[in-house]
Amino acid sequence: MNTTSIIQPDPKLDLVLERVIDVPRDLVWKAWTTPEHIVKWFTPAPWSTKECEIDLRPGGMFRTIMVSPEGQEFPNLGCYLEVVPNERLVFTDALLPGYRPSDNPFFTGVVSFATEGSGTRYTAIAIHRDEAGRKQHEEMGFHDGWGKALDQLVAHVKTM
Template sequence: MTVISEPKFVLTLDRVMDASVEKVWRCWTTPALMEQWFCPKPWYVSDVRMDLRPGGESFCVMNGPDGQRFENLGVYLEVVPMQKIVTTDAFLPGWVPSSRAFMVAETLFADAGNGKTKYTARALHWSEESLKEHEAMGFHEGWGMAADQLEALAKSL
């Protein structure tokens, strides 16, 4: 019998959003909508590509206010419509190992009643070192601001 333990190096954002699962999911799975919320402003996302299936490409460019440009390429590991999206940068499309695996991102969507969504975003890391690196990059503030933008956009749909 295989025992699966909970990952040790996880950063988590939990909240209840004042928008339905359908609207929050739409913001996560429509490239033009993702470009509107995915980075905390004044940063923004461009060039979003999504192939929403295990092994499918997950790509976007994070653009900074001073011309910074960070390409994020990975694959989807799991997609359960209206419930879960799991991506990683550990692999490139075609299951090619990347040069540096940083994290697995797991996003969960659940009906919280009254048109609200229980939203959970987890960043799972391979080591305490990469977790601390992610925290120093501003995980809590940045992912929190992006979630605020996601909720506002979803409410407006």
């Protein structure tokens, strides 16, 4: 069963961030899958992550609350689809925990980790329903935002 080729990003619809970072992938995995780590890096400052709840298995909850600099809260609720330790995490807001279809799907996220020297090749893909979704995510600052969050992740992992 080939599970890697199922993700085929379409440049019109999807966004990709790929970078080699100088921290080991088992710690990157831990930072992505543990609520107490997530709240330290997940949302680019001056935004922050107030809460995080994780049930790390297919169909399990992935819930965060992001907070704007003005204090407005933005809850996100979805579930995991694939959990391959130290390798790949797939999650979506198109399905709530227990695989229930959601009201307002925005994207599926795929983050992959591969060892590269003493560091990690980090690939994040956002898969959208349509071109409008991709544009919206771009205008929300996907590249800057996910890039800055990744800087925060690396800085946080170095304190772990």
